[in-house]
Amino acid sequence: MLDGAQVVMLRKGGIGEKRFDVPHREFVLLPTHVHQRQELLVPAARDAYADLIGVTEEPDRVDLQAWCRVAAVHEVSTQAELDALVPYHVLGPDYAAQRLRWRPRHPLMAIVARVHRITPPLGLDVTGDMRGCRSWIEVVHDLPVEDPVMGDDAFAEVVREVASALAAARPMPGEHAAALG
Numbered sequence: 001m002l003d004g005a006q007v008v009m010l011r012k013g014g015i016g017e018k019r020f021d022v023p024h025r026e027f028v029l030l031p032t033h034v035h036q037r038q039e040l041l042v043p044a045a046r047d048a049y050a051d052l053i054g055v056t057e058e059p060d061r062v063d064l065q066a067w068c069r070v071a072a073v074h075e076v077s078t079q080a081e082l083d084a085l086v087p088y089h090v091l092g093p094d095y096a097a098q099r100l101r102w103r104p105r106h107p108l109m110a111i112v113a114r115v116h117r118i119t120p121p122l123g124l125d126v127t128g129d130m131r132g133c134r135s136w137i138e139v140v141h142d143l144p145v146e147d148p149v150m151g152d153d154a155f156a157e158v159v160r161e162v163a164s165a166l167a168a169a170r171p172m173p174g175e176h177a178a179a180l181g
Contacts, residue, residue: 001029001115002066004149005045007158008088009111010076012099020109022073026143028118029066030130032058045090058131063121067143068113071159074166075107076100084165085110088158112162114155117147 001007013020038046038053046053076082082100086093100108122141130137148155 001068001113002117002149004115005048006088006090007112007115007150007155008085008162009113010082010085010089010091010096010099011109011111012102012106019106022070022109022111025070027068027070028064028122028139028141028143029068029115030064030124030137030139031062040092040095041090042092059126061123061125064124064141065118065121066149067116067118069116070111070113071155072112072163074110074112074162076110076166077107078169078171080169081166082108084169085162088112088162110162110166112159115149116144117149118144119147 001009011020038050041049041053074081076085077100079097079100082096085096089096091099122144124139150158
């Protein structure tokens with residue numbers, strides 16, 4: 001996300017969460033290696049981030065290097081909608097489809113987020129309650145000044161593209177979406 005290769009986060013929550021929600025419109029990205037496997041990513045991301053993917057140990061201290069401001073949250077319920085988002089995230093198609101099918105009564109959430117660099121990075125001691133498969137943890141910290149990864153016009157265009165792609169992929173009123181299977 002720090003290099004602009006991904007502007008959409010696809011989330012459905014973890015096993016311990018009843019339902020995923022986006023309770024904050026601004027948040028810091030916590031680096032983690034939970035569920036990190038190269039086969040979950042598109043080939044270009046596997047190559048670009050091979051060194052990061054190879055890390056399996058969860059550190060006791062991390063550097064917070066990015067924060068996000070949510071521009072839009074879209075519910076994704078069909079494979080066509082998921083396919084429309086392919087250019088905007090780095091998840092491999094099989095894994096993304098698997099996430100869509102998991103808990104099929106709940107939509108996959110596509111979070112369009114504008115990423116900002118934190119310079120210099122903020123050090124954070126990782127405590128036990130921060131570890132594991134979690135969507136959100138509370139970290140009290142002021143957000144640094146805005147230093148967006150993507151310029152205003154480019155980001156606004158991506159927000160429009162994502163909304164248009166999803167709208168085009170959604171069934172027209174009266175049409176029935178194919179069941180997930």
